[in-house]
Amino acid sequence: MGGFENFFAHYNYVATIVLMVAGLYIVIARGNMIKKLIGLMLFQTSVYLLYIAPGKIIGGTPPILDANFTIYSNPLPHVLILTAIVVGVATIALGLAIVSRIHEAYGTIEEDEIIARDDQE
Amino acid sequence: MRLDVVLRVGVKLIIPFMLVFGLYVQLHGDYGPGGGFQAGVIVAGAIITYALIFGIEEAQRVAPRKLVEFLVPLGVLIYAGTGVIGLLSGQNFLDYSVLAAHAPAGRERGILLVEAGVLVTVASTMIALFYAFSERGR
Amino acid sequence: MIVTIAIVRMRNLFGVIALSGVYSFLMASVLMVYDAVDVAMTEAAVGAGVSTVLLLAALHLTKSLEYPMPRPAAVPLIVAVGVGLALIWATYDLPAFGIADAPIHKHVAPHYLQNAIKETQVANVVSAVLADYRSFDTFGEVIVVFTAGIGVMLLLKGRRTRRDGSQGETP
Known part of the structure; x- marks a missing residue:
């Protein structure tokens, strides 16, 4: 098994990781806090994909039992990610609430300006 | 709020179907894709759509804030209470097999109850989040 | 993408x-x-x-x-690309996509798939696992949603009482 075939057996993971890196870049490079939270959302969704992808079996069906099918994809990651999505939106909402309180206190949501104002005082 | 007539009438037509679809997803979750989390989000989505088009006061006549905030802990209590029934009957916490004569039927009933708790918590939390954000804006 | x-x-x-x-x-x-x-x-x-x-x-x-971006973008880009390359290198140890005999399909999943109907009468295995086999897990998740909701309500309520105080805008 050469490196080339190996790449095509894993290309979906590569795509997932590109998404993850994009999210990470937004979180590190951008100072705007809402943008940072959107970066976190990107990171989260890439983690969802990373969990769901190994559970897929080529030729399998969704895990709803029926007499006509025998191969099902793995239900366990689906359960974990299902709850993680809802929890994710709840935590993002908490983050947004904190951001809007920061906006009320400082008048800005840019990280650099907030740090500059803290240094002035 | 004077908005477009098309939006108002269209949303009025859509919202009953959204609510019914939410209930379908909830109750049919045993046999098809669905369950408490999805149904909760769909029901909350219906209320939020109503609030977006008709204004937050109208939405709070349908789902008053006091009621929504009461439902948030109620869902958790439904879930935990289902667990405690098992505990009181001498089984483990969240062991549903005591809810009916046969263990599988009891477990099915337990799943329905737990999903109902999840529905109540998720839907009311999402609506409460929306109310909190939109009331802050004025 | x-x-x-x-x-x-x-x-x-x-x-x-x-x-x-x-x-x-x-x-x-x-x-x-x-x-x-x-x-x-x-x-x-x-x-x-x-x-x-x-x-x-x-x-x-x-x-x-x-x-507009107020800081140099090179360092975050290098960090992000570095992390990405390390992760891609790590994925080569994962089993190939979509094969049926990967380790993830050998652990508890077959038990769920074979016994869900017999033990719970629920055909959707995801629902069965969510609410029955792993109900402690789901209980925890529901409590997290609940806590996040309470947190947002605490953070965003009561503007009128705070506004008069000297907490907000400093001169």
Whole structure:
């Protein structure tokens, strides 16, 4: 098994990781806090994909039992990610609430300006 | 709020179907894709759509804030209470097999109850989040 | 992918949020392809519906334009690409995509798939695992949602009492 075939057996993971890196870049490079939270959302969704992808079996069906099918994809990651999505939106909402309180206190949501104002005082 | 007539009438037509679809997803979750989390989000989505088009006061006549905030802990209590029934009957916490004569039927009933708790918590939390954000804006 | 890059580049936050709704729908269709119908449904409803509305509401409370990048972008780019390359290198130890005898399919999943009907009378295995086999897990998740809701309500309520105090704007 050469490196080339190996790449095509894993290309979906590569795509997932590109998404993850994009999210990470937004979180590190951008100072705007809402943008940072959107970066976190990107990171989260890439983690969802990373969990769901190994559970897929080529030729399998969704895990709803029926007499006509025998191969099902793995239900366990689906359960974990299902709850993680809802929890994710709840935590993002908490983050947004904190951001809007920061906006009320400082008048800005840019990280650099907030740090500059803290240094002035 | 004077908005477009098309939006108002269209949303009025859509919202009953959204609510019914939410209930379908909830109750049919045993046999098809669905369950408490999805149904909760769909029901909350219906209320939020109503609030977006008709204004937050109208939405709070349908789902008053006091009621929504009461439902948030109620869902958790439904879930935990289902667990405690098992505990009181001498089984483990969240062991549903005591809810009916046969263990599988009891477990099915337990799943329905737990999903109902999840529905109540998720839907009311999402609506409460929306109310909190939109009331802050004025 | 293209949507992602556009999200990274764009500075108008309104457009970013609209794009993140598009992204959620695309993600839901990818999850459909991976056989995760329940998850796809949740992602479509949550990502495209509720979280877009919440982001817009938060945007209404703050400003809609992001400032041009005030800091050098090279260091974060190097860090991100480095992390990405390390992760891609790590994926080569994972089993290939879609094969049926990967370790993940050998642990508890066969038990769930074979015994779900017999033990719980529920045909959707995801529901059975969610609410029965792993109900402690789900209970924890529900409590997290509950706590986050309470936290947001605490943070965003009672503006009128705070406004008069000297907490907010400093001269």
